[in-house]
Amino acid sequence: MTSPMNREAAPQSVWLDTPHRYGRISRGFHWLMAALFAWQFTGALLYVAIGDTALTRLVGGSHFTLGFTLFVLVLLRGAWGLANLHRRPSHPGAPGRAAVAGHGLIYLLMILVPGLALLRQYGSGKPFAPYGLPLMPERDTKIAWMMLPADLFHYWLGFTLLAVVLGHAAMAFLHRRFWNEAVLTRMT
Template sequence: MLVAKPLLTPRERYDHATMFFHWVTAVLVIALFASAQIWSFLAKGTPLRHNLQALHISMGILLAVAIIGRLLWRLTQGRRLSHLPGVAGLAAKAGHALLYILLLAQIVLGFMFRWAQGEAFEFFGVFSVPSLMAPNPDWRHTLGGLHENVAWALIILAGLHACMALAHHYWFKDGVLVRMWPGR
């Protein structure tokens, strides 16, 4: 087993922007998933369900902005730290790529689902997002089902990602989790 160094140097850690985008993404994904699960237990038409859906939509827009920012940062300035050799390294890269693909798919599906419903949606009541497609009941059901399935795939893969980070921290003791953890 590898033993982690007590403190990592700045070169061995992710930069602050990468950490910020990572943790904002994690919090938003969990909050979005939780809000959808909670409102599924509430009666249709209730104010609480409506407010949760409005919050979900606003957080979804925030997630879209965060993912675009994260991708732009990663492609231009972000530090990519890879230390895993062989199959483990390939699995880590494939897992990260799949997380990005699912996040992007979920954002696109969320917007399309809302547009197919023919209802306006707002960002915390500050501005409305214009529709880019006509209401379509057939698409609404298809897109809603896809949006839900991708949400489950995303939450499962993110859970595996978190489990692997914990395994690296507690079992391999190689400092992988510490590199993404804010602070010293």
């Protein structure tokens, strides 16, 4: 017979991270964001490959709104990760430090890329209302210094993020194949 304390602890462990596996909330953030980033990257790659067409407008038409959504999600996911830091799977040794550095780079880029786009949007003076929520009203004047960083870096940092994410996914498979470490199962 299980005690009341054990019954209360069991459901919580499914949602929270443990030293052996990420919880449902962390996994939900991970895979939702992976799907949204895949859509963003598909739209960007289509635009680079075939230019402004009906297809790229269909796929890329949600780029601003999804970029904002991803910005909010990465902030929430980061806060959740910090709150669960002491529970998460460990990353020992030099490979672990490399994994932590790689994840840090991914988070930095996931904040910078949409953050720069939001700065440019505000500087443009154009209204921005994702999901009908009026976040940035229209203005008559532009603020050039706010637009410049995104004009220079959003595109390149976005494709840098794509390369780092592909490397991240490749490392999960390489860990399984060459080192017999099932790191991917922690997140599935």
